[in-house]
Amino acid sequence: MRLTKNTKQQILANVLSKTFKRRADRLEKDGQALGDAVYKDLFDDHKTLMEAMPEGFLYQESGIKVKFGAGVQYVNFSTRQRLPHKASLYGAFHAYNCDHVLSKTSERLVNRQDKLSADRNELKHKVRAILNSATTDKRLLEVWPEVEPFLPKKEETKNLPAIPVADLNSMIASLAEAD
Numbered sequence: 312m313r314l315t316k317n318t319k320q321q322i323l324a325n326v327l328s329k330t331f332k333r334r335a336d337r338l339e340k341d342g343q344a345l346g347d348a349v350y351k352d353l354f355d356d357h358k359t360l361m362e363a364m365p366e367g368f369l370y371q372e373s374g375i376k377v378k379f380g381a382g383v384q385y386v387n388f389s390t391r392q393r394l395p396h397k398a399s400l401y402g403a404f405h406a407y408n409c410d411h412v413l414s415k416t417s418e419r420l421v422n423r424q425d426k427l428s429a430d431r432n433e434l435k436h437k438v439r440a441i442l443n444s445a446t447t448d449k450r451l452l453e454v455w456p457e458v459e460p461f462l463p464k465k466e467e468t469k470n471l472p473a474i475p476v477a478d479l480n481s482m483i484a485s486l487a488e489a490d
Contacts, residue, residue: 312448312449314442314445314446314447318448319442319443321463322438322442322458322462322463323435323439325461325462326434326438326461327431327434327435329460329461331427331430331431334427335427338420338423338427341420341423342386342387342420343387343388343389344389345386345413345416345417345420346375346389347388347389348416349375349377349413350388350392353404353405354394354395357395361395369393369394370393370394370395370397371391371392371393372391373387373388373390373391373392374386374387374388375394375405377403377404377405377413377417378403378405378406378407379409379411379417379418380409380414380417380418382421384417441454441458
């Protein structure tokens with residue numbers, strides 16, 4: 312089978328997904344834990360009062376922008392949370408100084424995200440180089456046998472049932488003689 316651009320993209324996506332899924336999921340969970348910690352830090356004193364408010368009275372958001380040291384970051388919560396006022400799309404909801412424990416946690420998460428992105432880009436370039444060196448799946452497997460689990464599944468082509476030629480000829484003849 313020829314390796315089309317689409318097939319190469321599928322192989323690349325499969326390799327990247329398999330390689331980085333666990334790290335990305337763990338990073339996402341740690342990011343949500345940071346978001347939950349920020350929410351607890353900001354609103355724990357008011358949580359009882361906020362929960363007593365009727366449904367729809369307070370804004371509900373899945374995350375907010377927070378300033379950690381010099382940078383602003385959007386942090387996600389693990390679940391939608393009630394907020395006493397609407398989070399701004401432009402400014403930070405709250406600012407932490409760079410020495411705060413949550414700022415240090417944020418910095419570690421940003422560093423892990425940067426490392427994940429760098430590793431992903433490096434692998435992407437190397438996989439693309441190998442994929443572009445082959446034009447068929449057979450040749451790709453010769454060059455890189457370990458790629459086999461990442462190849463897209465070959466779909467069996469189903470041929471339509473053939474119409475007997477005699478039936479076709481009789482149909483044409485009968486339609487040609489029809490008024």
